[in-house]
Amino acid sequence: MGELDTKIDAAESALAQVVRESRCLITKMQNERALLEEQVDRTMAYLSPIRRLPSEMLRDIFLWSFEEHPCCAWVLAAIRLVTTQNASADTIRLWLERSGDTVPLDIEIFRQVINPVSDTESSSRRHRRSLSRTPSPPPWSLSFSHNQSLATHYVNVIPHTPLTQAGVTILPPAQTPILLHPHETWIPAPHLSDRPTVNPSRASLHWGHIAIYYLTEQMHRWERFIFRFDKQFSSMGALKSISGDAPLLREFEVSSAEAAFYPEWQWLPNAPSNTTVVLPKLQNVTLQYTPFKWSSPMFRTNLHTLNLRALPTSHLPLDRILYIVANNLELENLTLHFQGVLPAVLPLSPIKLPRLKKFHIGGHTLLSQLIDELSLPALTHLSLDFELRNPIEDTILNLLSISGAPHLTHLSIAYGTASNSASFYYGTGGVTITWTGLFPEMPHLVSLRAGGTPLEPLLAALAPPDEESDQATGWFCPKLQELGMRNCHAHSEGVVKLVQLVEARNPEIGYGTTPQVNGVTATRLTKLEMYDCAILGEDVVQWLENRIAEVICTEPDFDR
Template sequence: MSFPFPDPPTALSLADARRSLSVTRSSVAELSTKIDAAEAALAQVVRESQYVISELQIEKQMLEKQLLDTMAYLSPIRTLPQELLRNIFMWCFEEHPCCAWVLAGVCPAWRALALKMPRLWSKIRLLTTQHASADTIRLWLERSGDTVPLDIEIFLRVSTKSSASESTSQRRRRRSLSPSPSPPPWPMSFAHNPAVPAHYVIPHTPISPTGLAILPPPQTPIILPPSPGGPHDTWLSAHHHSSERPSRSSLHWGHIAIYYLAEQMHRWERFIFRFDKHFTSMGALKSINGDAPLMKEFEVSSAEAAFYPEWQWLPNASANATLVLPKLETLTLQYTPFKWSSPMLRSNLHSLNLRALPTAHLPLDRILFIIANNPALESLTLHFQGVLPPILPLAPTTLPLLKTFHIGGHYILSQLVDSLSLPVLDSLTLDIEAREPIEDTISSLLARSSNPPLTHLSVAYGSSSGSSTFYYGPSGIVISWTTLLLELGGLESLYIGGTPLEPLLMALGVPDDDNNGMTAWACPKLKALGMRNCHAHSEGVVKLVQMVEARNPAQSNGGSTSASMVGGVTPVRLKTLELYDCASLGQDVVEWLKSRVEEVVCTEPEYER
C-alpha cells in the first residue's frame, strides 16, 4: 500500500493526514472491540463444551465402576465356597508366609475371611529397625489368636551414627574389591543366609553403608503391610535420618516388642531373633523366661560381640531349674550369654550352635559336658575365644549321629576334638588357633571315628583374623599334605586358609613320587577348592596352572577330556575354584582358569591393590 501523501508535505497534505489518522484510530478501536467480543464468545463455548465433557466423563466413570462391580459380582470366585477359598489362602500361606497382609487388603470379604483364620497369621517374618513401630508385632500376635503355634523370625537392623560415617578412601577401596572377597562379618550360621530377604514384612529401613546385616534367605516377593496405627502413621521416626539423638521409640522398642512376644511363649514353636549391633533396649531379652512346651527351635544371635551382664533368662537358668522344653531340638546362641549347666543345653538337642561372648571363659571339660549331654546331635557348631584348661579329665565322647561339625576359637579346643568320636561325620570345619600341626588333629579324629564318609573339609578358612593367626613356621597350618589328603578319598569340597600355596597345589596335582611324593590321586572326587590368605612364592601361580591342567584338561571338540588315570582312579573335574588374597595371578591367568573351571573367583592380596 503506497503512501497517499506528497513529499515534502504541504499545509493541505498535513491537514489530510490528520483527518486520516483520526479515522484509522477509530477503525482500529472498533476492530479490537469486535475481536474481544469474538474471543469472549469462543471462551464461553469452550467452557460450556468442557463442562459437558466433564459431565460425560463423570457419567462414564460411574458406568465403568458399575461395569467393574457387575463383572466382579459375576466373577466365578464369588460363587466359590468359603471352605475352598480357605484352602486357597492356606496354599498361598505355605509359599508366602506373609501373604495375610495382602489377602486382607483385597476386598472387605477377603479381609473378613483372613481375619477369621488365625493360622494365616501364625508365621511372623519381620525385618525392622528399632525406629519402627513395635505395634506391628502386637497386631500380628492378636490376629494369630490364642492357640495356634507361632513361628517367629525377627531381624533387627540397628543403625548408628558411626556406621553411617565412612571415609571416601574406605568406600573407594571397597568398590575396588571383587565380589565376596572376605568372610562375612557375622558369625558362622549367619554366613549361610547372606542374601536380601524377599518373603519378609519390611518396614521402610535404610541399609547400612557398611553392608552389615543379618538377613534371611530370599524366597518370595516382599510384602509391605499397612502401618498398624492407620494411614497417617509412618514406619520410621522423623528423626531417624536427621537427629543424632535416638528417638524415644528406639529407646523402648525392645521392651515393647519382647513384652508382646514373651506373653505368647506358651505358643512358640520357633523363635528366631537376630540383630546386627548392640541396641539400647537389648535388656528386654531378660524377660524371655518360663516354659515353652511347643518350642522346637530357639535362636538369639548378634553379629557383634558386646559386654552383657549375666541375665536371668532362659539360657541362663540354674541347673536345678525345672524348664518345660520337651520338644526343643535346635538351639542357637551367638554372642549372647548362657550357662553351661542350663537345662536348656541338656534337652537332647539335634542341632546346637554356640558362639560364646569374648568375656566368657569356660573350662574345657564343661564345654564337653554340654556336648555329652546331647548324644542325638546331628549338627554342632562351637566357637569359644576364651577357654580354660579342663578341671576334670576329658572323657571320650561318641556322637553317633553327628554329620556336621564346626569348631573355632581358642587353641585348647583341639583337645576337645581329640576327645570326640564321630562315626558318620560328613562336614568338618576347623577354625582353631592351632599351636601344633592341625593335620594330626584331623587324622586322629578320622582314625578314631573309623574313617567316616567326610565330603567337606574347611581349615582356617572362615577366620577374619588373617593368615597370621594360623601360620606357625615355614610349613603353615598343615605340615604334610601328602599324608592327610590321601586319607580323604571321598572329599568333594576343600577350603583352606593360611597355608603355603605351593605344597597344597602340588599335593592335588598329578601323583609323582619325585615331585609331590603322592602315589595316587589326592581327593579324586574333589569338585570345589577354596584358598584364603595362602601366601605364594614365585612358583605359586605355576603350580596352580599345573594343578588345574592336570585335573581339568582342555575340552576336545567331540566332548570332555578326562584327567590321566593313576592306579585305576581318574579324578573328577573341578567345578569351583576360589582364591582370596593368595597371589597376584594376572588377567591372562584368570581368563585361562575360567576356560577350564566353571566358576572361578579371585581377589589379589591387599598389598597388591
Template sequence: MSLPVFAEPPTKETLADARRILEETRVSVRDFNTRIDAAEAALAQIVRDSQYAIREMEEQRSALQKQVAYAMSYLSPLRRLPLELLREIFLWSFEDQPCSAWVLAAVCTSWRRLALRTPLIWSKIRLMTTQHTSADTIRLWLERSGNDVPLDIEIFLRVAHAKPKPDVPSLRVRRTPSTLAPLTPSWNVSFPSHTLPSHYMVSHPPAVGNAPIALPPSPTTSQENLSSPFGGHSQERSPNTVPLSSMHWGHIVFFYLAQQMKRWERFVFRFDKQFTSMGALKAINGDAPCLKEFEVSSVEAAFFAEWPWLPNASSSTTVDLPNLRTVTLQHTPFKWCSPMLRGLHTLNLRALPTSHLPLDRILHILSNNPQLKTVALHFQGVLPAILPLKNLTLSHVHSLTLGGHFLLTQLLDSLTLPILESLILDIEARDAMEDVISSLLTRSNRPPIQQLSIAYGVVANAATFYYGPGGIVITWTTLLSELPHLKTLTIGGTALEPLLIALGLPEDDPNQSQTLVWACPALEVLGLRSCHAHNEGVTKLVQMVEARNPEHGTAPAIGGVTPAKLSRLEFHECTSLGEDVMQWLETRIEEVICSDPANDRSPLAHPYL
C-alpha cells in the same frame, strides 16, 4: 490495505493530509482492538463452558466406570467361591509367602474379614525393624494369630544402618563373609517383588531359610481400621526427634512375646549391635512346650552381664522344653549346665569374649546331647580342663565346626564322629593340624568327609588370632590321601606349593614304595585364602588345574580312579595371577573367583597375612 502516498518534498497541504490520515488510522486501530478483545473474551467463555461440560462428562463417565467395575466384581466367579475354598487359597498362599496375610487383608472388606478370622495365616512373624518403629506391630500380629496356633517368629532388629556398598565392577574382589561366619548362615532378608510394594523393597545381604520378611508400618491406635497394612506413617524421622518409645522398644516387644511363650514353636531374634532396651531379653523365661528351635544372635561381640533368662537357668531348674531340638546363641550369655542345652539335634554356640569355660564343661555340653547332628562351637576364651576329659562318641554328628581358642584341639582329640561329613576348623592352632585331623579320622573309622575347611573363615576380632607355622598343615599328601570322599576343600594360611603339588598329578617318589593314587578324587570346589607362595606358586596352580581339568576329555585314570573336574576355584590374597592366567583358568573351570592381594593389606581384614 495499501499504504498512503505522500508527495515529496512535503508541503503545508500534504502535511495536513498526513496528520488527518494518522488520526483516522489510530481511531481504526482502537476500534479493532476493542473488537479483538471482545472476540477473545467470547472464545475464552466458550472454552470455559466446554471444559466445564467435559469435566461433567468425565465425572459421569467415572461414575459409570465405577458401576461397571462394581457390577463386574459382583459377577466375578471368585465372589461365588465358598468361603471355605477361599480360606484354603489363603492357606496355600501362606505356605508360599508367610507374610501374605498383610496383602490379603488389604484387598477388600470381605477378604479382610476372612483374613482376620483365619489365625493360622498370621502365625509366622517375619519382621525386620528398628527400635524407632512402633512395638505395637508385634502386638497386632500376635492378636491376629489367635490364642492356640503355634508361632513361628523371626525378628531382625537393625540398630546400626549399614553404609551402602559401592558397585562391584567384576568378580575379582575380596568377598568378606558375615562376621558370624562360619558358624551361622547368611541373613537373607530380601523381599520378593511380588509380595510387598516397591518402597518396601530392601536389599540387605546377610534370615534363616528363604522365607520373606515383612516390614509393616508403625501401627497407630486406628491400625485395625486401615484398609492396607502398608499405609500409615513413614519410618523416616527428623534427626532432632527421637521417639521416647525407642528406649523401651525391647521391653514392649518382649512383654507381648513372653506372654505367648506357650505357643512358641520357633523363635529367632537377631540384632546387629547392642540396643538400649536389650535387658528385655530377661523376659524369655519359663516353659515353652511347643518350642522346637530357639535363636538369639548378636553380630557385635559386646560384653553382657549374665541375664536371668532361660539359657542361664541352673541345672536344677525345672523347665518344660520337650520338643526343643535346635539352639543358636551367639554373643549372648548362657550357662554350660542350662536345661536348654540338653537333648538337642543342632547346637550353635558362639560365646561372649568374657566367657572362659573349662574344656571339660564344653565337652559336658556335648555329652548332654547324644543325638546331635550339627555342631558349631566358637569359644574365644577356654580354660584347661578341671576334670579329666573322657572320650565321647557322637554317632549322629555329620557336621562339626570349631573356632576360637587353641585348647579346642584337645576337645577334638576327645571326639569320635563315625558319620562326619563336614569339618570346619578355625582354631588358633599351636600344633600341626594334620595330626589332629588324622587322629580324628582314625578314631572315627574313616568317616565319609565331603567338606574340609581349615583357617578359611573370617571371624570377629580376627586380630587376636594366630596362625603360625605350628597351625599350618605340612604333609598334605598324607592327609589328603585319607579323604577319598572330599568334595569341598577350603584352606587358609598354608604354603601354597605343597598343597597344589599334593592335589596335582601323582608322581613317583624314588625314596618310597607306594601305589600312585589321586588325592581327593571327588574334589569339585577348592578355596585358598592367604596362602603364601614362592616363585612357582602360579606354575603349580596351572599344573594342578591342567592335570584335573584337561582341555579335552577327562584326567587320566590312575589306580583305576579318574578324578572329578574342578567346578569352582576361589583364590583370595595369595599371589598375583595375571590377566593371562585368569583368562586361562576361566576356560578350564566353570566358576573362578579371585582377589588380588594388592587390593587390601589391612591386618584386620586379612587375619592370615
C-alpha cells in the same frame, strides 16, 4: 436353735441354686454370643471384595504373578509386616492379638545395619575391588552359616538382595507359609530405602522392651523364635526377660554378629541347673555372642542341633564344654566357638556321637583336646578354626581313626571369618600342614577350604603325581569338586602351580581328558574361591573361568 440352723441351711441352698442357674444362663448366653461372632466373621469373609472378582480374572492374575515371580504363591499366602526400630512396637501386639490364642507362633526378628562404602576409601582399594569377580563373604557368613536356609514346613526361602538401611522384620503366626526377611525387596511393598531416615527417639529406646514383653507373654505358643542383630542397641537388655516354659518350642536362636560385654542375664539359657524348665520339643539351639551357662537345663533336652559362640569374656574349663556335648548324644549338627578356654578340672571322658554329621569348632587352641575325646562315625563335614600351636593334621587323623574312617566329604581349616593370616603360625618354629600325609585318608573329599596356609604345598598335593614321583600314590582327593583358599600366601610359583592344577584336573573340553592314575580319573573342579591369596591378573582369571564353572577371586591388599 436347731430350727434356725435349718432355715439358714435352706436359705444358703436356695442361694446356691440361684447362683448355679444364673451361671448356667450366663454361660449359655456367652456361647450364643461366640456363635454369633463366628457367624459374623464368616459372613464378612464371604462378602470380602476379592470374592466379587470373576474366577477367570483371579486365574489370570495368579498366572501373571507366577510368570514374573515363581515364588509368588508363598508371598501371597503370607502375612507380611516390615517395621523399623523407630516404629511403634504396638504393631507386634496387634499381630499377636489377631493370631488368636492357640495357633503356634513362628517368630523371626532381624535387626541389621549395613553401612555404605566410605567416601574416604582409597582409589587403589576401589580399583582392586573392581577387578574382583565377587567380594569376600560378609561378616555374618560364619556366625549364621548354619541357618542360611530358613525353610521349614511353615517357611519357604525367598530370594533377597542386600538391605541398605536398618530394619526389623517380624514373622507373625506360622499357620500360613511365611518368610519375612529384611533383605526382601522384589515383592510389591514399600522399599525400606524409600522411607525417610528417622532419628533415634523414645520409640527406638524402648522398642525392644515393648516387643519382647508382648512376645514373652505368648511364650507358651512359641514354636520357633529367632532374633538376630549385628550391633548392640539401646533396648537389647529386654532379651533377658525371656524365661519360662515353652511346651511347643522346637528352635531357639539369639545371635549377635558383634562381640560385646553383657551382665549375667537371668534368662532361659542362664537358668540354674536345678530349675524345672518345660521344653519337651526343643531340638535346635543357637546362641552367638550372648550369655549362657554350661549347666542350663536348655542344654539337657537331647538336642539335634547346637550352635554356641561364647562371649569373649567367657572362660569355661574344657571339661564343662565337653559336659554340654555329653548331654546331647543325638546331635546331628554341632558348632562350638570359645575364645576363652581353661584347662580341664575333671578328667575328660570319651564321647561317641553316632548321628553327628556336621562338626564345626574353633577358638582357643585347647579345644583341640576336646576333639581327641570324640568319636564321630557318621561325620561328613568338619570345620576347624583354631589358634593352632600343634600340627592340625595329627588332630584330624586321630579323629578319623577313632571314628572308624568316616566318609568325610567337606573339610574346612581356618577358613572362617574369625580366622586370618595369623591363625596359623608358619616360618621358623611355626606349624605347617603336611597335606601329603592328610589327603590319603580323605578319598571321599568333595569340598576343601583352607586359610592362612602356604599356597604352593596345597596346590602341589592336589596336582597329579610328577613323572619322577612314585605313581603308586595316585590322585589325592580324586572326588574334589570345590576348592577355596583364603589368605594363602603365594610365592613366585603360586600362580604357575594353580594353572598346572587346573590344567590337569580340568582339561579344555574336546582337547583332552583328565589323566588316569592307577585306573582313577579325578573329578573336574566346579568351583574355585581365592580370597586375598595372589595377584592372578585378568588373563589368568579369564583362563580359569573358561575351565571352571564358578570362579571367585579377590586380590590381596598391597599394604598388608
